[in-house]
Amino acid sequence: MSATLVQVIVGGLLLGAIYALFSSGLTLIWGMMNVVNFAHGDFVMVAMYIAYVVYVLLGGGPLASVPIAAVSLATIGILAYFLLVRHVMRGPMIAQILGTFGLALLLRYSMFGAAGANFLSLPDNLVGGTYEIFGIRLQASRVVAGIVALLVTAGLHLLLTRTSLGSKMLAVSEDATAAQLMGIRPDYMQAIAWGIAAGATGIAGALIATFFYISPTVGETLAIIAFVTVALGGFGSVPGALVAGLLIGLIESLSAYWIGGVWKDVVVYILFIFVLWFRPQGLMGKS
Amino acid sequence: MKKLLWPGITAVLLLAYPLVFTTPFQQRLGALVLLYAIAASAWNIVGGYAGQISVGHVVFFGCGAYASLALFTHTGLPPVLGMPLGIAAAVGIAAIIGTPTLRLSGHYFSMATIAVAELARLVTTNTEFLGAAVGLSGPTVPRTWLDLSFISSVPYYYLFLAVLVITLGITWWMERSRIGFYLRAIRDSEKAARSLGARAPRVKLIAYLLSAGLTSVAGSLYALMFQFVDPESGLGILISVKMLIMAALGGAGLLFGPLVGAAILVPLEEISNSLLGGRGAGLTFVLYGAIIVLIARFRPDGILGLFQSARKAPEKHDA
Amino acid sequence: MMKRSPWAALAVASLLAAGLSGGAFAQQTVKIGAIYPLSGNAASAGTSAKAAIELAVDIINNDHPELGDITLAKGTGLPNLKGAKVEVVFADNQGTPAAGQNQALRLITEEKVVALHGAYQSGITTTASAIAERYGIPFMTGESVAANLTERGFKWFFRTTPIASDIADVYVSFLKEMKAKGMKIDNLVIVNENTEYGTSIAKVVGDTAKAGGFNVSMVIPYSANTTDVQSQVLQLKDAKPDAAIFISYTSDAILFTKTMQALGYKPPILIGDNSGFSDASYLRTVGPIAQGVINRSAWDIGKPGSPTFLINEMYKKKTGNDLDDTSGRVMQGFLALAEAVNRAGSTEPAKLQAALKATDLKPNQLMMGYKGIKFDAKGQNILASAMLIQAQGDQYVAVWPKESATAELKLPYKAWEK
Incomplete structure (x- = not known):
């Protein structure tokens, strides 16, 4: 195997971990509440701008921007739940798309009005630099994002499977009425789920900002990949999103290298449709 | 008699609009409302009545737009003759992708349709025959009246109105037929529908094919009016989303829902763009987004949804 | 209630539409429409183009003797139209060919612009200029490079940029x-x-x-x-x-x-x-x-004190950035359009078209490094260079x-x- 091919594979896996990172919040809400958040990409975008503002105002790197973005986004998530999502859920499934798509436009163009259309970027040396190990070049910012992706996935998974908060949240998602009889308040649990999911999205955005460009429309670029990642992994399956993210990153890298950059997404979509054909519940979703 | 009163008034208003509002921009606005109403009504058959929320309907829209302009580009025939080709292509594609995807439940179906639409966009972008990234243009100067290329929007307005009437007529007929009954049953609960004797996959597929063919007609009409299509304007995901939100905003699964949605959103977008767009701070979309959010917040069933919920119990989302 | 809704919604839409009709036409100004992507993915470029055109309008309408031979810099307004000021009406094409064409129609019929300039993305320039062609209104692009734009046999389309x-x-x-x-x-x-x-x-x-x-x-x-x-x-x-x-x-x-x-x-x-x-x-x-x-x-800031250097200073003061080439080409296209309007001495479309066809600008009259501006029969500037x-x-x-x-x-x- 040539050194370049190894580089392609390593790069693809790191990219995949980042896809998994910014999809984890989406899968949580999707699985918990059967709600599809069309504003997800724009949540990531807001977190990226927060990272930029933290850098410009406080001179802070990710150690400052990640917690600030996580807390801010968690707040936005909880507000979005109480002000919009809770009411929209009374309507048909399509109302969620309507409401969250409106929210996406609102966030995107409010940011546009506040920050302008210009592209921004954080300095490259904010997170280490680039290291060469056995001829493979690793960008510290991407490695950090990859490691955090694993930690966030593990954290969310443990939260859902090993804590009482997690079991309460799952109880609500299984049967809200029964959960209520057991003394669990469904809307609190769902608000907490939105807070956690948006907080994880905040972490993702602040980290992605360290190596990606920042613009008001960047969420659009990222959102479709997040949808495909989550559906491929299986709605609600946090480990599924990780596996799917890694798979998509790897396939994108390899197909771009072997077949060409314009075909990489074609390969991903064909694979996605193919998987759904045989496993309509995604790779790791419950049937 | 009373039953026909309001549809009658609506019909008179629609017929009279271009005679009352006579500036070219107002007339074009009216034509655009009808064009989007056709697309959203076509979407409504499968997305509203059958509850299968397609976010990839632009594939069929693209079939119509591309068939019309590709026919003109390669043979010189008037674009309008591409309409039947577009319908055939859309129905064919719907048959191929409908069989596997309609089995998927809820959001999986939505995501699969997004993937199919993006696939179509990417493949078209790399296909010379379809103009690749540059896109296809119609006749720059009309050669005969058959090119249906007019300076005024009024001929388009009445053409679109006629097609809308046909689309709504088909929908109305379907709504009252056995298929419509089964579709509503499937939307509310697929299991229950099966026990009623509905062959769910077949019924859903029929609705899907019908919806695809009508959406393709909207695409052809778009191509006639704008005489240009490229991958983003003919196959971009935003068009799918627009069909969906117009239907949802007016009331998905209701005959006049998409028309009401289009009558609100199209003028809102065009007029706010005209008044605010030139300032360049994205105000148009802040306003647009805010209004969608407010309607979703206070009328999740859509503007016409109130009387629907009186007719039947609010549906549950099946997981 | 239930049956009123569709009708009420339609009525609201009609009222909104009615609110748009009319449009005051001031005597002392010449209106030119500019269509650019002011939202969507290309908004960064569109916003810069808008600032560049605003600067061009400042140069035309106010006295700028320091800018030397640059067209219309000296003196105020358009001298051949009794010093009328140029007014630009901006429109957002939203990155879609449909919105671009709708706005072109609005600018021509509601705002009564005498000419159009735009529209950045070549696909949108295609649809927007088609409307201008039908109405017989000049359409100038300073930046869209797609080859087929000047191959359509249009009589009202002009392009200053190199292709x-x-x-x-x-x-x-x-x-x-x-x-x-x-x-x-x-x-x-x-x-x-x-x-x-x-x-x-x-x-x-x-x-x-x-x-x-x-x-x-x-x-x-x-x-x-x-x-x-x-x-x-x-x-x-x-x-x-x-x-x-x-x-x-x-x-x-x-x-x-x-x-x-x-x-x-x-x-x-x-x-x-x-x-x-x-x-x-x-x-x-x-x-x-x-x-x-x-x-x-085709843009160079040039030596301190030169007209281009001063233009860049003005742009920088306005936006905080140096003028980039794309916005510079937009600005040059607009200046050339305004020069033709002035030379025509009229806002009558046929006279404008004739003036545009007769355009013959020398390098010293331009802010961009073209060898000049002179259009061939298809409307392409044959002296464009980079x-x-x-x-x-x-x-x-x-x-x-x-x-x-x-x-x-x-x-x-x-x-x-x-």
Whole structure:
């Protein structure tokens, strides 16, 4: 195997971990509440701008921007739940798309009005630099994002499977009425789920900002990949999103290298449709 | 008699609009409302009545737009003759992708349709025959009246109105037929529908094919009016989303829902763009987004949804 | 209630539509419409173009003797129209051909503009200019480069910018000259985004380079607005080109530059074709790691005190950025349009059209480095040309051809190295 091919594979896996990172919040809400958040990409975008503002105002790197973005986004998530999502859920499934798509436009163009259309970027040396190990070049910012992706996935998974908060949240998602009889308040649990999911999205955005460009429309670029990642992994399956993210990153890298950059997404979509054909519940979703 | 009163008034208003509002921009606005109403009504058959929320309907829209302009580009025939080709292509594609995807439940179906639409966009972008990234243009100067290329929007307005009437007529007929009954049953609960004797996959597929063919007609009409299509304007995901939100905003699964949605959103977008767009701070979309959010917040069933919920119990989302 | 809703909604829509009718027409101004992407993915470029046109209007309407021979800089307003002021009505094309055409119709019929300028994306220029053609209103583009725009047999369409063939000639003559000077330049690689802009320029540049005796060993197209370009950079690294030519919009140009640094690869010569590499955001975000990138341009800030330098100062004061080439071409197109309106001495369409056809501007009357502005029968400026500029420090400086150079060309490409 040539050194370049190894580089392609390593790069693809790191990219995949980042896809998994910014999809984890989406899968949580999707699985918990059967709600599809069309504003997800724009949540990531807001977190990226927060990272930029933290850098410009406080001179802070990710150690400052990640917690600030996580807390801010968690707040936005909880507000979005109480002000919009809770009411929209009374309507048909399509109302969620309507409401969250409106929210996406609102966030995107409010940011546009506040920050302008210009592209921004954080300095490259904010997170280490680039290291060469056995001829493979690793960008510290991407490695950090990859490691955090694993930690966030593990954290969310443990939260859902090993804590009482997690079991309460799952109880609500299984049967809200029964959960209520057991003394669990469904809307609190769902608000907490939105807070956690948006907080994880905040972490993702602040980290992605360290190596990606920042613009008001960047969420659009990222959102479709997040949808495909989550559906491929299986709605609600946090480990599924990780596996799917890694798979998509790897396939994108390899197909771009072997077949060409314009075909990489074609390969991903064909694979996605193919998987759904045989496993309509995604790779790791419950049937 | 009373039953026909309001549809009658609506019909008179629609017929009279271009005679009352006579500036070219107002007339074009009216034509655009009808064009989007056709697309959203076509979407409504499968997305509203059958509850299968397609976010990839632009594939069929693209079939119509591309068939019309590709026919003109390669043979010189008037674009309008591409309409039947577009319908055939859309129905064919719907048959191929409908069989596997309609089995998927809820959001999986939505995501699969997004993937199919993006696939179509990417493949078209790399296909010379379809103009690749540059896109296809119609006749720059009309050669005969058959090119249906007019300076005024009024001929388009009445053409679109006629097609809308046909689309709504088909929908109305379907709504009252056995298929419509089964579709509503499937939307509310697929299991229950099966026990009623509905062959769910077949019924859903029929609705899907019908919806695809009508959406393709909207695409052809778009191509006639704008005489240009490229991958983003003919196959971009935003068009799918627009069909969906117009239907949802007016009331998905209701005959006049998409028309009401289009009558609100199209003028809102065009007029706010005209008044605010030139300032360049994205105000148009802040306003647009805010209004969608407010309607979703206070009328999740859509503007016409109130009387629907009186007719039947609010549906549950099946997981 | 239930049956009232559709009717009420329609009535609201009608009222909204009615609110638009009419439109006051002030006597002392000449209205020109400008259609640009002020929202959506290309909004960064559209916003800069808007600022450039506003500056052009300032130059026309106010007295600017310091700008020398630049058209309409001296004196106020349009002298042949009794000093009438130019007023620009901006419209947002939202990045869609449909919105572009709708707005063109509105500007012509509601705002009663005498001419249109725009619309950045070539596809939108196609649909917007079709409306102008039907209404018999001049449409000028200072920036859309798609070849087919001037091949449609339009009588009201004019274009000042150089197009793909002019651009390819600049690159190939430059590379030939470098080769003659003893640099090893045989193997070229073209990296292009796959929308209309990237595809068409890549094709013409590739063909011209082959005809010029170069070996184009690889063309790497990629999807615009992509999330990742590592594989493309590695393909480029494998191909070991002597020079790489990039045709990219801003987001991808930034991503490529960052990824090339991360993967530790830089070709000996890196040419970025205008667009993304010209956007003020590019140098501001990745300038320090893109030192020595060569860019095609017709814009040069020039020596302190020169008209172009002063124009740049005015632009900088307004926006905080240096004027970039794309916005400069927009501004030049607009100035040429205003000059024709003034020369026509009338806002009558036929007279405007005749004046545009008779346009004959000399280099000293232009802010851009064209050899002049003179339209052929198809409306294309036959004197359009470009030069090469290079990123040195925090700005681009003119380096080729020698007669227009203001700084020394520095090769090989240094990128992030000091």
